[in-house]
Amino acid sequence: MARVTLTVNDRQVTLDVHPGERLVDTLRDRLGLTGTKEGCGVGECGACTVVVDGDAVNSCLVLTVQCDGAAILTVEGLAPAGQLSRLQRAFLEHGAVQCGFCTPGMLMSATALLARNPRPTREEIRAALAGNLCRCTGYEQIVQAVEAVANEAE
Amino acid sequence: MSIRMPIAEVYRTSSVDDALAFLAEHPGARPLAGGTDLLVELRTRWGGPLVGKPGGAQGADGGGGADLSPASLLDISGLPELRDIRADGRKLVIGACARVAEVASSPQVAAAAPTLAQAAGSVGSVQIRNRATLGGNIMNASPAADSLPALAVHEAVCVLRSQRGGERRLRLGELVTGPYCTCARPDELLVAVELEGGSGWRQSYMRLGRRQAMTIARLIVAVLMRFEGSTVADVRISAGAAFPSPRRIEPAERALLGAPFSRAAAREAGEAAAEEMVRVCGIRWSTRYKQPVLAALVERAVRQCAAKEGLDEWPE
Numbered sequence: 001m002a003r004v005t006l007t008v009n010d011r012q013v014t015l016d017v018h019p020g021e022r023l024v025d026t027l028r029d030r031l032g033l034t035g036t037k038e039g040c041g042v043g044e045c046g047a048c049t050v051v052v053d054g055d056a057v058n059s060c061l062v063l064t065v066q067c068d069g070a071a072i073l074t075v076e077g078l079a080p081a082g083q084l085s086r087l088q089r090a091f092l093e094h095g096a097v098q099c100g101f102c103t104p105g106m107l108m109s110a111t112a113l114l115a116r117n118p119r120p121t122r123e124e125i126r127a128a129l130a131g132n133l134c135r136c137t138g139y140e141q142i143v144q145a146v147e148a149v150a151n152e153a154e
Numbered sequence: 155m156s157i158r159m160p161i162a163e164v165y166r167t168s169s170v171d172d173a174l175a176f177l178a179e180h181p182g183a184r185p186l187a188g189g190t191d192l193l194v195e196l197r198t199r200w201g202g203p204l205v206g207k208p209g210g211a212q213g214a215d216g217g218g219g220a221d222l223s224p225a226s227l228l229d230i231s232g233l234p235e236l237r238d239i240r241a242d243g244r245k246l247v248i249g250a251c252a253r254v255a256e257v258a259s260s261p262q263v264a265a266a267a268p269t270l271a272q273a274a275g276s277v278g279s280v281q282i283r284n285r286a287t288l289g290g291n292i293m294n295a296s297p298a299a300d301s302l303p304a305l306a307v308h309e310a311v312c313v314l315r316s317q318r319g320g321e322r323r324l325r326l327g328e329l330v331t332g333p334y335c336t337c338a339r340p341d342e343l344l345v346a347v348e349l350e351g352g353s354g355w356r357q358s359y360m361r362l363g364r365r366q367a368m369t370i371a372r373l374i375v376a377v378l379m380r381f382e383g384s385t386v387a388d389v390r391i392s393a394g395a396a397f398p399s400p401r402r403i404e405p406a407e408r409a410l411l412g413a414p415f416s417r418a419a420a421r422e423a424g425e426a427a428a429e430e431m432v433r434v435c436g437i438r439w440s441t442r443y444k445q446p447v448l449a450a451l452v453e454r455a456v457r458q459c460a461a462k463e464g465l466d467e468w469p470e
Binding site for chain 1: 156157158159160161162163164166186189190193194197198224227229231232255278279280281282284285366367368
């Protein structure tokens with residue numbers, strides 16, 4: 001076991017983890033943050049995307065022991081007081097949620113993009129979301145939702 | 155479903171010297187950087203890539219020959235000394251743990267080796283590029299690795315280090331000996347890659363996949379050309395997903411070198427590249443597709459270089 005300290009959604013936690021424990025399992029099973037979904041488990045689908053130190057990553061391909069000292073943002077952290085973020089509201093307004101399984105990953109990829117580049121072009125949005133699959137194929141509405149937030153930025 | 159990866163130990167190192175000492179003492183240990191290949195490999199070995207089956211230690215191959223003992227890993231991802239990207243005179247030195255996203259957006263890489271910047275930008279997805287490292291792309295040694303053709307045309311030198319043997323410098327084609335094989339010793343760590351930069355090169359990098367993102371390349375072509383007037387003064391051509399290990403395709407280069415550029419010569423270079431692929435790899439299931447397509451891609455990449463020099467129209 002190894003001791004790691006993580007800052008998850010602005011809350012510091014210290015855990016003893018098995019060396020083979022994946023970040024997605026730590027988040028879901030030990031911290032109860034089940035908003036993060038696991039799809040393929042091999043980095044192809046992006047459902048498990050979370051933001052680690054500002055970067056969107058697949059939490060199924062990160063070992064928790066590699067995250068000691070890291071700041072992690074999950075979909076729960078987008079609405080800390082139950083107040084949806086602007087991006088989440090845009091998803092609702094544009095019908096960007098169908099079955100919803102890909103939604104947390106889409107939100108986290110788009111959140112990381114907008115933090116770095118508040119006014120991305122449509123091409124930049126599509127590139128940022130290329131690692132997130134939507135089985136309902138609702139891509140157009142998802143891109144529109146991100147675009148709507150980008151168009152409001154100063 | 156909770157998955158415990160078959161990992162016995164992850165040693166978190168704080169310096170390269172400490173990492174080399176660990177490798178010297180633990181010859182079976184494997185360096186872990188971004189984990190985007192290694193963790194998938196470990197998971198696949200353990201119970202199939204798509205569905206986690208607790209207790210289902212039999213892989214798709216029925217378990218025969220698969221190594222099921224838990225791995226011992228050396229986490230080098232946190233070593234800042236391996237993440238540096240810097241221009242050193244005409245050389246570009248990239249730390250082995252520089253992330254692929256950093257290589258893709260580095261101004262130094264864009265200036266000295268735009269083909270490599272483009273190659274890095276076409277790896278996987280944003281999420282993969284944020285974790286994957288250039289050193290990992292090399293050491294995983296996939297024949298379809300996006301960076302290898304770009305590194306090959308820049309005559310990349312790979313710097314390996316070990317406690318016992320000190321530093322060893324190998325050309326990319328010497329280090330990567332075949333599909334998923336390198337000649338690195340178990341106690342050696344890839345610490346950096348050095349590229350010959352230099353100005354005056356016209357460059358082209360082309361990649362074909364079944365879709366644009368998150369797909370293994372079907373074919374990759376990288377070309378550097380230097381012109382004197384309309385004469386091809388220097389040319390380097392490499393291809394990915396076409397050969398067992400990274401190399402320059404000399405018969406294709408010979409079709410162009412020292413002669414005035416012409417579209418006929420570009421076509422000849424493409425055909426020579428495709429013939430060389432078949433000579434090296436033999437006829438495979440994919441040859442009927444790859445032979446004409448590699449020829450067309452090399453021809454187009456060469457014409458793109460000539461177009462950048464004003465010697466041809468931009469090929470569509």
